[in-house]
Amino acid sequence: MSIILLLMGLAILIIMTVGGLNVIISALIASTFVALTAGQSFITAMSDTYMKGFTGYFASWFLLFLLGAIFGKIMGATKASDSIAAWVLKFMGPKGAVMAVVLACAIMTYGGVSLFVVGFSVYPLAVALFREANLPRRFIPAALVFGSGTFTMFLPGSPEIQNIIPTEYFKTSPYSGATIGLIVSAFVFILGSLYLKNAVNRAVKRGERFEDRPTDSRRNTMAEAEIAASVEVVNSKLPREKGIEIPNIIVAIIPIIVVIISLAIYSRLIDSTAAALYSLLSGIIVACILMSKYLKNLWGTLAEGTNEAIMAACNTSAVVAFGKVAATTTGFTQLVDAILHIPGPPLLSFAICITLLSGLTGSASGGLGISLPILAPIYLKMGIDIGALHRVSVIASDGMASLPHNGYVVTTIRNICGETFKRAYFPFFMLTCVLITIAMLVGVILFSMFS
Helix, strand or coil: CHHHHHHHHHHHHHHHCCCCCCHHHHHHHHHHHHHHCCCHHHHHHHHHHHHHHHHHHHHHHHHHHHHHHHHHHHHHHCCCCHHHHHHHHHHHHHHHHHHHHHHHHHHHHCCCHHHHHHHHHHHHHHHHHHHCCCCCHHHHHHHHHHHHHHCCCCEEEECCCHHHHHHHCCCCCCCCCCCHHHHHHHHHHHHHHHHHHHHHHHHCCCCCCCCCCCCCHHHHHHHHHHHHHHHHHHHHHHHHCCCCCCCHHHHHHHHHHHHHHHHHHHHHHHHHHHHHHHHHHHHHHHHHHHHHHCCCCCHHHHHHHHHHHHHHHHHHHHHHHHHHHHHCCCHHHHHHHHCCCCCCHHHHHHHHHHHHHHHCCCCCHHHHHHHHHHHHHHHCCCCCCCCHHHHHHHHHHCCCHCCCCCHHHHHHHHHHHHCCHHHHHHHHHHHHHHHHHHHHHHHHHHHHHHC
16 A cells, blocks of 8 residues: 555656646645655655755755756857757758757767757757658657667766766766667667657658747747758858858867766766766866857856756756655555565666666656665675666666656756647657666666676
C-alpha cells in the first residue's frame, strides 16, 4: 500500500504539470500528499525535508546552471549559434531539416550550452526549416530533445550536470567508461535518427503539413529572418557586402572547443565539478574576447542568462525536493529494496534503480542526487568497475527523467514550442524514455561483458 500511495503522489505531480500548473506548485502539492499519506507532519515535511532538498540541490548545482546559461546567451547574443546553425543547414539542406535541427542542438549541448538555452536558441531555426520543408511542426520538440537531451548527455566528456554528479561518488572523471559510452551514444544516434525521420515521413504521408500560427511571435519571425540571412552569409562568405554581421564558423565554434578541451585538462588536475565550472568560464571569456564586436549588450546578456538559470534551477530543485520527501517514506524504502534484489548482473539493478528514481523526481540530475548517496557505497563494495558505474548511472538517469513532469519537457513543449502534450509528447517519449531505456540495457550488457 505504501508503494501505491507513493506512485499516486507521482501521478498527481505528472497530471497537474501536464494540466498546465506551475511545476513548483505541483511539486509542493504532490509532496504534501506523499507526506500526509505516509503519516508525516506537514510542517516537518515541508519546512525541513522539502526545503532542504530544494535548497541543497540549488546550492550544489546553481553555478553550473548559471555558467551554462550565460555561455548559451553569449553564444546567442554574438550570433555564434546562428553561425553554427547556418553552417549545419548549408551542408544538410532543407531536405535534411530534421537532422539539421538535431545536429545544431548536439554541437551546442556537447559544448556546454545549457539544455534550456539550446532550446530557445535553435527553435527559430527549427521553425524556419520545418516551414521551408513543409513538415509538421509538432515534431520540433522531439528534434530539439533528441539533439540536446539524449546521446550528447551521456557522451564521454560532456560538461552537463548529470555527467559531473557521478564523479563525486565514484571519484571518476567526465570521460570514465568512454569506449562503451561512445558505442551506446552512437547506437542512440543511429536508432533515434531512423525513428524520428520515419515518424515525420509517416505523418507527411497521412497529410500532415506545417501549420502557420497567428500566435507566432514577432520575435520568432525576426529570428527566422536573421537565420535565413545568416545562411546567405555562410554561402556567400561576404557578410559585409550583405550588410549582416555574424562571426565566421571557425570563430563561432572555438569557444565550444575550448570548453571541451579545457574540461579534459582541468578534470585531470582538480575536482570534476570545479573543472566543469572553469571550462564553462573559459568558454565564456574566449567567446567575449573573440566576438566582442558582435556583443552589443554584455550586461543585458548576463542578466538574461541569470534569469533563465534561476528558472531552470528552481524548476529542477522543486521536483528534486519532491523526491527527497518521497525518499523518507516506507514505500520508497520498499521500492529500492525490491529493486536491489532483482536477479541478474549487479549493474542491472543499479541501472533500474536510478532510472526509476530519476522518473520519480522528473530529473536526471535529481535522480542521481537522490540515488547515488544510497547506491554508490553498496555497489562499490561489490568491486564493480568505477568507469562502468559512472557511465551506466549517467545513461540510466536520462530515460524516465523525461516523463511529463520534467522541467525541461514542460519548458520545451509548452514555453518554447507552444505545443500541447497531446500533439507533441509521443515522439518525445519514444526518443527519451523508450530509446534511452533500451540504450541503458545495451550499456549494462556491454559493461557486464567487457569490464
